[in-house]
Amino acid sequence: MQGMMIARAKELLQNGTVNRVLGWQTGEFVYDITPAVFETAEELDEKFVYNAFCGNNLSKYLVKETKKDGKILVFLKPCDTYSFNQLLTEHRFDREKVYAIGIPCDGKTSGEMVKSKGLSGITGIDEDGDNITVHTIYEDKTFNRDEILEERCRTCKSKKHVAYDELIGEDGEVLDSHRFDMVAKLEAMTPDERFAFWRSQLSKCIRCNACRNVCPACTCEKCVFDNPASGIAQKAAADSFEENMFHIIRAFHVAGRCTDCGECSRVCPQNIPLHLLNRKFIKDIDELYGDYQAGAEVGSRAPLVNYTAEDVEPSIVYHREGK
Amino acid sequence: MPEVNAYKPKIVAFCCNWCSYAGADLAGTNRLNYPADVKIIRVPCSCRVNPMFILRAFQRGADGVILCGCHPGDCHYTTGNYYARRRMTLLFSMLDYLGIEKERTRVEWVSAAEGAKFAATMNDFVSTVAALGENKRLEDLRCKE
Amino acid sequence: MLKISLSKIQDLFAAIAADEALYIPADNAGQPQFMRWQEGLAMTDALNTVRSAKDFFFPQTENLVSFKIQGKSIEIVDPRTETEDFVVFGVRACDVRSFSILDRVFLVDPKDTYYENRRKHGTLVSMACSRPAETCFCHTFGIDAAEPEGDAVCWKTEDSLYIRANTEKGEKLLEKLRPMMEECGDEAVKAQQEKTHEILGKLPLNNFTTEKFDGDVLLKVFNSDKWKSLSEACLGCGTCTFVCPTCQCYDIRDFDTGHGVQRFRCWDSCMYSDFTLMASGNPRTSQLERFRQRFMHKLVYFPANNDGIYGCVGCGRCLSKCPISMNIVKVAKCLEGEL
Numbered sequence: 001m002q003g004m005m006i007a008r009a010k011e012l013l014q015n016g017t018v019n020r021v022l023g024w025q026t027g028e029f030v031y032d033i034t035p036a037v038f039e040t041a042e043e044l045d046e047k048f049v050y051n052a053f054c055g056n057n058l059s060k061y062l063v064k065e066t067k068k069d070g071k072i073l074v075f076l077k078p079c080d081t082y083s084f085n086q087l088l089t090e091h092r093f094d095r096e097k098v099y100a101i102g103i104p105c106d107g108k109t110s111g112e113m114v115k116s117k118g119l120s121g122i123t124g125i126d127e128d129g130d131n132i133t134v135h136t137i138y139e140d141k142t143f144n145r146d147e148i149l150e151e152r153c154r155t156c157k158s159k160k161h162v163a164y165d166e167l168i169g170e171d172g173e174v175l176d177s178h179r180f181d182m183v184a185k186l187e188a189m190t191p192d193e194r195f196a197f198w199r200s201q202l203s204k205c206i207r208c209n210a211c212r213n214v215c216p217a218c219t220c221e222k223c224v225f226d227n228p229a230s231g232i233a234q235k236a237a238a239d240s241f242e243e244n245m246f247h248i249i250r251a252f253h254v255a256g257r258c259t260d261c262g263e264c265s266r267v268c269p270q271n272i273p274l275h276l277l278n279r280k281f282i283k284d285i286d287e288l289y290g291d292y293q294a295g296a297e298v299g300s301r302a303p304l305v306n307y308t309a310e311d312v313e314p315s316i317v318y319h320r321e322g323k
Numbered sequence: 324m325p326e327v328n329a330y331k332p333k334i335v336a337f338c339c340n341w342c343s344y345a346g347a348d349l350a351g352t353n354r355l356n357y358p359a360d361v362k363i364i365r366v367p368c369s370c371r372v373n374p375m376f377i378l379r380a381f382q383r384g385a386d387g388v389i390l391c392g393c394h395p396g397d398c399h400y401t402t403g404n405y406y407a408r409r410r411m412t413l414l415f416s417m418l419d420y421l422g423i424e425k426e427r428t429r430v431e432w433v434s435a436a437e438g439a440k441f442a443a444t445m446n447d448f449v450s451t452v453a454a455l456g457e458n459k460r461l462e463d464l465r466c467k468e
Numbered sequence: 469m470l471k472i473s474l475s476k477i478q479d480l481f482a483a484i485a486a487d488e489a490l491y492i493p494a495d496n497a498g499q500p501q502f503m504r505w506q507e508g509l510a511m512t513d514a515l516n517t518v519r520s521a522k523d524f525f526f527p528q529t530e531n532l533v534s535f536k537i538q539g540k541s542i543e544i545v546d547p548r549t550e551t552e553d554f555v556v557f558g559v560r561a562c563d564v565r566s567f568s569i570l571d572r573v574f575l576v577d578p579k580d581t582y583y584e585n586r587r588k589h590g591t592l593v594s595m596a597c598s599r600p601a602e603t604c605f606c607h608t609f610g611i612d613a614a615e616p617e618g619d620a621v622c623w624k625t626e627d628s629l630y631i632r633a634n635t636e637k638g639e640k641l642l643e644k645l646r647p648m649m650e651e652c653g654d655e656a657v658k659a660q661q662e663k664t665h666e667i668l669g670k671l672p673l674n675n676f677t678t679e680k681f682d683g684d685v686l687l688k689v690f691n692s693d694k695w696k697s698l699s700e701a702c703l704g705c706g707t708c709t710f711v712c713p714t715c716q717c718y719d720i721r722d723f724d725t726g727h728g729v730q731r732f733r734c735w736d737s738c739m740y741s742d743f744t745l746m747a748s749g750n751p752r753t754s755q756l757e758r759f760r761q762r763f764m765h766k767l768v769y770f771p772a773n774n775d776g777i778y779g780c781v782g783c784g785r786c787l788s789k790c791p792i793s794m795n796i797v798k799v800a801k802c803l804e805g806e807l
Contacts, residue, residue, distance in 0.1 A: 028801075029602055029672065032793035035701040056792065061701070111788060120515060120601040123672060137670045138599070186420065195422025195460055200497040206519065206528065208737075210705035210791050224375070226742060232375070235719055236734035238529040241463035245378050248417060252374045255413060267791035269707050270499050270518055280420050284413055304413070307405035309395065314412040314430040317419055383726055465725045 002050040004168055005075060005103060009048070010041045012073055018099050019070030022061055024054040030125045031111035035061060037072075050075070052127055055108040055150065057261050059083040060216040066093040074098055077105040078172060079156070081163040082259035082295030083216035088163075089298050090257070092219050102164035104172065107145065107153035110266065114148055117141070152262030152275065155179035162296055179260065180283045182276055202243045204270035207236050211264035211274050217254040217294075224249070247277060255281035256302035259295040288312055332386035332452040334361045336445065337376065339369045341399035342434045343391030349438030357445035368392065369430075370403035374414045377428065381461040387427045387452035391441070394432040404432070423460045426451050469632045469657065470642060470649040477629060481505050481557075483645055488591075489554040491524065493517050502556065511558060515601050516783060520713030521563045522570060524556055525586040528710075529734040532582070532720065536728045548582070551589040555641065558595040561616035562606040562783035566713035567592070568617075569781070572774050573716045591637045594618030596657075598664050603784030605673040605797065611781060614664040623657045630657050678780075678800050680807045683772030690764060692806050698799055699759035701792045706737030708786040708795065709762070714779050717743075738762045763799045 009021045025036035025047040035056045038044050057080045065072050076084055081102060087093055114122060114134055121137035133142040146154065157179055159172025186194055212218045212225070224230045225246060237243040251258075251274075260282060264274040285292055285303045289311065292303050338344040344365050350357065366372055369392025380388045390411060392404040411430045419425040431444045472480055484490045490505040493512050500514035502521060534545040567587075574583040594616035597604075606613055615621070620638030623630040630652070633639040668674065681689065709715045719736035722729050736743060738761045744752045752758050770779035786795045 027793050028787075028797055032787065032795075034793045034798075036697070037700055111793075115601075115788070120599055121667075121671070122602050137602070137667060191419070191422045191424065193422070194420060198421045204497060204499055204501070204518075206706075206710045208706040208710045209740075210703065210707045213703040213705040214791050226740075228742075231724070232379075234721060234723070234734065235736060235740075236529045238723065238732055238734065239463045239465055241382050241461065244421065244461060245375075245382070248378065248414075248421070249375055252414060252417065267703075267705075267707070269711055269789040277417070277420075280417060281413060284416050288412065289409070304409055305406070307402065307409055309405070311395075311405065311408055312412060314408060314415055316412065317415040317425050320416075465723060465730055466727075468727055 001103065001169065002048070005050055005101070006044050006048050008101065008168065009038070009044055009073055012099065013039075013041060013044075017071065018073040020065070020068075020072045021048075022058050022065060022072055022074040023048050023050070024056065024058075024075075025049060029111070029122060031109075031114065031122065037065065050103065052106070052109050052125070052132065052145075053111070055110055055266055057083055057214075057216060057263050059087055060214070060219065062087065062093040062098055063219055066097040071097050071099055074100050075103050076100055076161065076164065077103060077108075078159050078161050079105070079152075079259070079261050081161045082158070082293070083261050084163045084295070085298045086257060086259050086295035087216060087219070089295070089300065089302075090219070100164045102161035102167040102171070104169040105153075105159070107149040107156060109145075109148045109153075110150055112271070113150055117143070117148060150262070150266060151273075152260075152265065155181075157260060157293075163298070180279060182273070183279050183283050186276065186280075198244075199240070201272045202247055203240065204272055205237060205243050205247070206270060207243075207246065208269060210267040210269065212250055214263045214267045215250075215254060216259070216261060216263070217257045218250070247274065251277035251281060254278065256285060256292070256304040257294050258282065259293070288316070330453065330456065331358070331360050332449060332455075332457075333384055334358075334387045334389065334445070334449055334452060335380040335385040336361050336363045337366050337369070337372045337388070337390045338363050338433075339371075339392040339399075339404075340365055340367050342393035342397065342432075343369075343441065345435035346391070346433040346437045346441040349435065350442040351438075353438045355438055355442035357442040358449045360449060361445050368398065368400050368403035369407035370400075370410070372407060372411075374410065377414065378461070381427075381458055382463040383466055384458075384462070386455070386458040387429070387448060389429045389431060389444070389448050391431050391433045391444070394434055397434065418461075424455050426455055427458060427461075469630055469652055469654050470646065471628050471630050471652040471656075472645075472649045474624070474627055474629055476648070477511070478507070479648060480629070480645060481509075482507065483648060484555050484557070484641070487553075489552055490557060491554065492557045505557075515597065515599060515604075516560050516563070516785070518785070518789070519711060520566060520783065520785065521556055521559045521592075522566060522713050522716075524554070524590055525567070525583055526570060526574070526716065526718075529732055530582060531730055531732045533731045534728060535731070548585070551585050553589050553591075555591045555593060557593045558622070559592050559616075559618060560595060560597060560783070561611050561613045562604075562781040563713050564592055564594045564616050564618045565606070565609065565611050565781045566783075569714045569770075569774075569777065569779060570716055572777070591620070591641055592618040593620045593622060593631075593638070593641070596621065596623045596661070596664070598624070598660055598667075600664070600668055600671060601784065601788075602672050603787040604668075604671060605676050605782035605784065607668060607674070608676050608678060608782050609778055609780065613668060614661040623660055625656055625660055628656070630654075673782075673797060676797060676801070678767055678778055680804050681767040681771065681778075681800065682776065683768065685807055686764075686768050686772065688807065689768055689803055690760070692803055694802050694806065695756050695760045698794065698802060699756045702739070702755050702759050702794060703791055704739050704741060704755050704758065705791065706735075706739055707789050707791060709737035709739060710735060711785040711789050713781055713783055713785070714766070738765070763796060766796060767800060 766779035
């Protein structure tokens with residue numbers, strides 16, 4: 001796959017279709033992959049990589065990249081194409097300046113994920129079909145791919161590309177995922193249990209803003225939490241209230257626009273399951289206002305800037321059992 | 324005999340200028356009683372209220388927050404309260420999801436002619452919140468006296 | 469050298485906690501973090517905590533002063549109270565070293581009395597590493613992971629915990645623990661250290677060095693055209709800064725409590741767009757400039773002003789936590805080629 005991608009990128013650079021290529025580049029270790037812009041065939045040969053650790057969603061970089069001259073080639077995994085569409089819906093970048101190639105994805109893992117299996121001193125990884133062998137200075141261990149996939153990939157919602165100029169490999173289908181299982185489990189808890197769960201999670205927050213800054217739906221020029229005039233730009237959560245507020249408001253602001261790409265949870269240095277907040281909104285929207293997948297098509301009207309005269313009343317919150 | 328220092332909840336009521344605020348006025352001119360612990364904040368339309376307003380009210384010490392607007396279909400701006408309805412439904416559901424007592428938040432549609440409904444709503448809401456006691460789950464300790 | 473069986477480690481903790489607060493690295497909702505010990509809290513096996521130990525002396529937020537407003541009068545309230553004595557147990561060699569760097573910032577005149585107060589009352593018990601990770605590069609800065617600094621230092625073997633005092637403070641602590649421990653030689657520790665050194669030699673960053681960076685290369689590094697590609701993908705979040713044991717920049721802000729004002733300081737990040745925001749505007753307008761600042765500070769400015777000591781201890785937190793995996797090692801390796 002990586003070879004085909006490099007070959008095609010070189011072709012498109014050479015024939016002048018694009019001036020730059022947005023992809024992933026290798027790092028010091030096997031897993032520390034960085035999004036990068038490549039301008040020459042040599043750079044591509046030297047550093048371009050596509051493997052099980054290329055989790056970064058590249059679509060948000062298009063906001064910045066399309067402000068520059070020329071056309072950029074971007075590689076999009078299926079879930080990234082939803083973000084791509086959502087950004088287009090919100091007029092956040094110039095489609096004319098982008099050449100999008102859809103690429104298949106078997107699910108991604110991460111250095112953190114591998115380490116969470118108790119491994120340390122990672123020196124290399126071999127991918128062999130569904131088996132992934134991790135080499136460390138202490139031991140070698142083989143995993144089934146599913147075992148070390150990130151949560152968002154284990155509950156993948158779609159292998160289908162909803163936007164692209166061309167496709168490398170086969171397109172997949174929208175999947176019947178179990179992504180709301182954990183939300184339902186939380187809903188079934190008592191309020192006290194839910195409160196305890198979220199306090200233990202959100203109290204870990206260090207307000208690094210990684211979730212916000214990586215989020216393809218968070219593209220405000222000036223975030224309310226950075227605006228000194230808002231009265232809430234505190235840079236740090238000085239009270240548990242602020243931990244709650246930051247995450248509620250952030251999730252609310254992307255409600256109906258969040259494609260559930262899962263970047264927020266991936267980047268969280270404290271492994272707070274932030275996707276569970278976004279998925280709660282998605283689940284509620286699906287149940288109360290009809291199924292809606294942000295980014296599935298360009299130009300669709302997000303549920304929170306829409307209404308029907310027959311919408312349920314807010315009092316439904318008191319009556320929904322186990323919600 | 325009622326306790327002298329009985330706990331009194333602090334309630335913030337966001338009322339839309341065109342219906343609910345006038346409804347509150349009517350309750351006043353009709354001399355209908357509702358607890359003085361309800362602090363009304365007038366907003367141009369129920370959809371002016373964003374989730375931050377609700378949270379900030381709790382931060383500043385509110386024990387309950389109620390949003391009152393025109394009945395669906397009667398919005399002065401035609402559709403404002405339809406948007407408010409979706410927003411508040413999702414917000415309240417999220418607060419509940421975080422384990423924060425859902426009874427502390429409410430939306431009620433009160434028209435300019437419904438002075439009695441306004442008073443009854445406030446009486447009911449205040450007693451509901453009073454039963455829950457102080458807001459502990461969404462408080463900001465720095466704002467406590 | 470004193471020794472105690474690992475099966476009795478909870479008794480050891482109880483003895484320390486009997487008259488001062490004790491913090492140990494433990495598991496907090498899946499993440500290793502320093503937590504106040506109370507009966508039953510077990511020490512984590514993780515190599516290091518997500519947040520460094522700097523929190524104990526330089527917390528993420530702290531109140532500097534409060535103003536109480538009543539009518540037209542303003543009362544100024546100093547929130548400082550005498551800090552309780554506390555012990556931080558299980559600090560790794562890299563984190564221990566970070567305090568000598570922070571001291572250079574906070575304990576030079578004018579001294580930061582908030583920091584100083586906590587330093588006086590805190591005792592650091594370090595823990596030698598036996599299973600360093602690929603992200604470790606403390607040896608780059610002359611730190612020996614198997615022989616950490618600190619008031620007292622521990623080595624954990626399969627069945628025992630060995631402890632030795634380095635300072636007076638450490639001696640005082642050990643005096644208290646002596647009755648429950650047994651005197652022993654250092655053979656087991658020596659054996660572990662030898663093994664650890666062997667592993668350190670196999671680490672991928674074993675040969676990483678920052679030697680080429682000094683005050684003389686300031687302009688050359690500053691003007692390098694590599695910064696563009698290095699900072700290209702930076703999200704401008706504060707993860708690297710906030711997990712870093714040596715990052716010490718902070719902001720001072722006012723919080724209106726409704727009945728007064730709390731003036732507090734909180735960690736700030738040079739990666740944030742409003743870090744250098746002033747009344748006249750912001751001199752750093754691009755992420756490239758902000759990104760460059762962080763690494764220039766650690767690799768060039770700090771050593772130039774501090775007898776060649778780098779603003780990094782090689783703990784590797786930024787290597788594993790950066791959302792885009794861009795970090796000081798990649799930056800230094802890339803720029804090194806220019807020098």
